Every structure is written in structure tokens, then in C-alpha cells.
Amino acid sequence: MTDRLDRWADPPLLVLASLAGEPKHGYAIMQDVADTMGVRLTAGTLYAVIARLESRGLIEAMDSEDRRRPYRLTAAGASALAEQSERMHQVAFVARERLRVRYGWAVS
Amino acid sequence: MSGGHGMNAAPPPWAGKLARAALALYPAVWRARYGDEVRVLLEDSGADPRTVASLAGQAVPAWIWPIRHLYDRPARMRASLATVLVAWTVLAGLAVAFAQFTQAQMSPQGQPPGARHLVILLSYGVFDAAVGVSALAVAVGGLPLWLLMMRRARREQRPRDLACLLAPVVMPVLYLAAGQVTGLVPPAGTGNGPIGLSAYLALLVLGFVAGVISAAGPALALRRLRPHGPAVGLAARAAGVAAAAMALAGAASIVAAIGLYRWAPPYHQGWQLAVYPPLVLLAAAVAVVSAARGIRARPVTRRRITPAA
Numbered sequence: 526m527t528d529r530l531d532r533w534a535d536p537p538l539l540v541l542a543s544l545a546g547e548p549k550h551g552y553a554i555m556q557d558v559a560d561t562m563g564v565r566l567t568a569g570t571l572y573a574v575i576a577r578l579e580s581r582g583l584i585e586a587m588d589s590e591d592r593r594r595p596y597r598l599t600a601a602g603a604s605a606l607a608e609q610s611e612r613m614h615q616v617a618f619v620a621r622e623r624l625r626v627r628y629g630w631a632v633s
Numbered sequence: 634m635s636g637g638h639g640m641n642a643a644p645p646p647w648a649g650k651l652a653r654a655a656l657a658l659y660p661a662v663w664r665a666r667y668g669d670e671v672r673v674l675l676e677d678s679g680a681d682p683r684t685v686a687s688l689a690g691q692a693v694p695a696w697i698w699p700i701r702h703l704y705d706r707p708a709r710m711r712a713s714l715a716t717v718l719v720a721w722t723v724l725a726g727l728a729v730a731f732a733q734f735t736q737a738q739m740s741p742q743g744q745p746p747g748a749r750h751l752v753i754l755l756s757y758g759v760f761d762a763a764v765g766v767s768a769l770a771v772a773v774g775g776l777p778l779w780l781l782m783m784r785r786a787r788r789e790q791r792p793r794d795l796a797c798l799l800a801p802v803v804m805p806v807l808y809l810a811a812g813q814v815t816g817l818v819p820p821a822g823t824g825n826g827p828i829g830l831s832a833y834l835a836l837l838v839l840g841f842v843a844g845v846i847s848a849a850g851p852a853l854a855l856r857r858l859r860p861h862g863p864a865v866g867l868a869a870r871a872a873g874v875a876a877a878a879m880a881l882a883g884a885a886s887i888v889a890a891i892g893l894y895r896w897a898p899p900y901h902q903g904w905q906l907a908v909y910p911p912l913v914l915l916a917a918a919v920a921v922v923s924a925a926r927g928i929r930a931r932p933v934t935r936r937r938i939t940p941a942a
Binding site: 550551552555567568569570571572573575576577579580592593594 | 652655663666667669670671672673674675677678680683684686687688689690691692694695700701702703
């Protein structure tokens with residue numbers, strides 16, 4: 526069951542995190558998220574997220590000479606990602622602490 | 634989205650074609666902006682059944698929650714209003730047909746006990762109330778916009794637009810005056826109708842045609858006159874209420890129709906049950922989704938933040 530927990534991952538956050546490294550086009554985002562975060566985004570989910578993030582001004586499309594249009598993080602997107610990362614860090618901290626106290630779980 | 638395992642399993646050859654075909658399910662403006670990119674992505678990554686399901690599934694929210702930066706908002710609202718108006722008219726026509734086929738037959742003489750089943754009576758109550766609310770919403774929300782367009786069409790001397798705007802008044806009057814169909818012609822088989830079922834159905838179809846023309850007139854005027862401002866926003870909100878109420882009325886009428894079929898068989902025939910619910914559900918889905926798109930397209934009023942002194 527635990528190997529399915531990635532379903533709870535937040536796709537917009539994954540895309541923002543991917544674009545925080547460098548601008549990428551759709552397939553590169555998909556590969557980066559799979560390689561570095563272990564989650565495979567499908568085409569439908571990926572472009573639904575890209576459209577919403579672009580609509581909210583968190584990412585923007587760059588000019589492209591071919592059909593692979595790259596996207597980059599905007600300042601608002603970086604700020605949103607930083608805020609969410611802080612929140613996740615807090616959640617992770619609480620979870621680890623309680624697991625350690627209750628189950629003796631040690632962070633490797 | 635799925636786990637990262639099994640990414641390289643050979644996909645079935647038909648999946649790529651289906652995935653590209655699934656793009657046709659998206660709104661045209663979405664396809665124009667992202668369609669080419671998704672096609673390239675599919676060429677690069679390949680497609681499996683999960684890709685097809687994901688693309689098809691995400692088409693639904695793309696319709697319901699339009700991507701704001703892709704749309705000219707007033708144009709989106711006007712388009713939604715036009716679609717809701719036509720779908721609402723079809724639903725209203727179906728409601729009239731439903732009343733003709735069922736309620737009009739509910740005379741005290743010869744009424745089987747099953748026709749007064751609680752479920753049927755409750756469904757009729759919900760149906761009547763919802764139709765009333767819906768008609769009120771159309772009147773209250775649509776009248777200011779209609780008057781706005783009428784004034785402009787008269788001021789700018791646009792006879793074609795005036796004719797379009799008058800269609801919802803003229804067409805029903807013409808239709809009812811021609812035969813008072815909805816009051817005089819009960820369906821065949823009840824023993825008290827002057828015409829047979831075929832003639833009744835023909836008149837019913839004519840009624841739908843008149844209704845659609847009535848709705849298409851203002852819809853066309855919306856497209857040509859391009860009104861904007863608070864009246865359009867009010868109409869969009871009212872369209873949402875009207876569509877939701879009419880969908881509720883449709884659902885109640887389906888329950889009543891099923892109840893009649895179950896508890897009062899002489900009052901309802903199987904073929905009506907096979908035809909009526911799908912039509913209602915289709916028209917209600919179009920009306921509700923389009924109304925939601927119109928409401929979502931309304932400009933967002935943001936409070937201006939002023940720095941503290």
C-alpha cells in the first residue's frame with residue numbers, strides 16, 4: 526500500500542519544484558519529476574497543471590523555435606514554492622519527531 | 634499521475650491514436666494553446682491506456698473551469714449565456730412535454746391509486762417549484778440585459794438585432810396562437826384527444842423548433858451586439874441559478890416518470906421512459922456546465938491594498 530502514497534503528491538508542487546532548477550518543456554518536466562521525485566505525471570495531469578499554473582502567473586511560457594515550448598518559474602511561482610516548501614518541511618519535521626517518539630523510527 | 638514503476642512496458646499501438654483523439658474532447662481555445670505541445674509530448678513519451686484515461690478525464694475540468702488567461706472574459710460569458718439559453722429552452726420544452734404526457738392526464742376520473750403515490754406527488758411538487766424558480770431567475774437576470782440590448786439596437790437602428798431580440802416574445806405567441814398546442818392536445822391513448830400520437834409528436838417537434846428559434850434570437854444578438862458590464866454579470870449568475878433549478882426539475886420529472894411507470898402503468902409508457910431521461914440529462918449537463926463556465930469567467934474584483942501610513 527505504501528508504494529501508492531505518491532498519489533497524494535501535489536502535481537502543481539512537483540511541476541514548480543521541477544522548474545525551480547531550470548526552464549523545461551513538458552516532456553523534460555515529466556522526466557525530471559519521475560527521475561528526481563519518483564512520481565510519473567501523465568500527459569493529461571501535466572498539462573492541466575501547466576495551464577492552471579500559467580493562468581495564475583506562477584509559471585510562464587518561453588519563446589521556442591520548435592514545438593517543444595519551455596516554461597520557467599516566475600517570481601510569484603518561486604515565492605509560492607518557497608512558502609509551500611516551508612509548510613512541508615514543518616509537516617515532515619512533526620511527522621519524523623512523532624514517528625521517532627512513538628515507534629522509535631530513526632532517520633537514516 | 635501514478636507511481637514510477639513499470640514506465641517502460643510496451644504500450645498498445647492504439648493508445649497513441651486514442652490519446653491524440655482524446656484532445657478533441659478539450660475546448661477549442663485550450664487545444665489551440667496546448668494541443669500541439671501535448672502532441673509533441675505524446676510523440677516523445679509514448680502513450681498507454683493510462684495516458685488516454687488521463688487526457689480524457691482532464692477534459693472535463695477543462696470545460697467546467699475554463700483557463701482564464703486563454704479567454705476574452707466578456708466573450709466567454711456571452712457565449713455561455715447563449716448556450717445556457719438554448720439548453721434552458723430545450724429543458725423548458727421537455728418540461729412542458731413532460732407535463733403534457735403526465736400531469737395533464739391526472740384528472741380525478743379514472744386515476745389509478747398508484748398515480749397518487751407519495752414519491753410521484755413529491756416529485757411533482759419539486760418539479761413545479763424548480764420550474765418556477767428557474768423561470769423567475771431567467772426573468773430577473775435576463776430582463777436587464779435584454780432591455781440593454783433592445784435600447785442599443787433601437788438607438789443604433791439595427792432592425793435585424795431587434796428582430797432577434799423579439800424572437801422570444803413573438804415565437805411563443807405565434808406558436809400558441811396557431812394551435813394552443815400545450816393546452817388542447819393531450820397525447821393519444823387517453824381517449825379525449827382530438828388528434829393522434831403522430832400529429833401530437835409533430836406539433837411537439839414544431840414547438841421545440843419554435844423554442845430553439847426563440848432562444849437563438851437573443852443568443853445571436855448577444856454575439857452581434859457584444860454587451861458588457863454589470864448586466865452581463867447578473868445574467869451569468871442568473872443563468873447559473875436557472876440552469877441548476879431546471880436540472881433539478883428535470884431530475885424530479887425523471888423520478889416522477891419512473892414512479893408513474895412503476896406504480897401507475899397506464900399513465901406512462903416504456904418508450905417515453907427510454908427517450909425522456911437521456912434528453913433531460915444531456916440538456917441539463919450542457920446548461921449546468923455552460924452556466925458554470927460563464928460564472929467562472931466573471932471578472933474577479935480584487936480589493937486594492939493601500940500601504941499603511
